[in-house]
Amino acid sequence: MSINLNTNTDIINSSESSKMHLLPFYIDHNGPANVSKYYTSYMKSSSSDESGLEASFRGLPLKGKVIPVPEGYKGLVFTETNPNQIEDNERNFFLKNKFTEITFWNYDKLPSSNDAFASALDWIHISDAIHSEVDSEEVTES
Template sequence: MSIIVENNLKNTENQEIFEQKAHYIPCKIEDDGPANVQKYFDTYVKETDGELTASFRGHPLDGAKLKVPEGYSAIIVTEAKRPLAEDSERKFQVAGGFKEFINWNWDKKPSQNDNIVRAMDWIDISEAIHGD
């Protein structure tokens, strides 16, 4: 199976499309459709002394803002039509991007021990090992 990512936005003058808000929430939602995050989630996010709190379906969340490492880009991709066969070629289109996101936890305060934070640390480690 091959995956193709088409970037139809690379020559766009509108940089706002690359400054979308993103949230990383540790849950699985059985839907790929649009969600009115601004109305039903963002309005309930509270920031006190740099700490973010919210709730999702009654579960309390603690969050922290994280920046994408310098020199890297985070993109949002969409797939218009998923193929019927698993080994078929898949095509995705770039729908936008972001430079920072909010990492949410259910049961603990965000820290340097969170998996997503540790994964981003590996970018620096990899560059130190494999860089020039």
């Protein structure tokens, strides 16, 4: 099976970007939603943490935090043309939008470095350090 990522330089170079929300539950819907009218307009700053946010979804309280995409990386949204294909077939993904930050939500506590998502972002920095070239001067200094 091969996976093809089809990019669009107009989207990558555009100043517009999507607002991304990572929610702690699954919504059985793949399509547009009027998030600005029914969700983000009800978000407010957290009373317990100035960098946190509070909202609710279907009556469930949520606590969130805006997390920027790490420097040197781009957040890209791809959509698959035929997602229910047989495994051996070629899969095609098309760039739909980009984002510069993600609002990460938990049910009852503000997101922290202990969350799996934050740990995954930490891995980017660890991976860069592991795979970067080290010159002999740096080795002898330490």
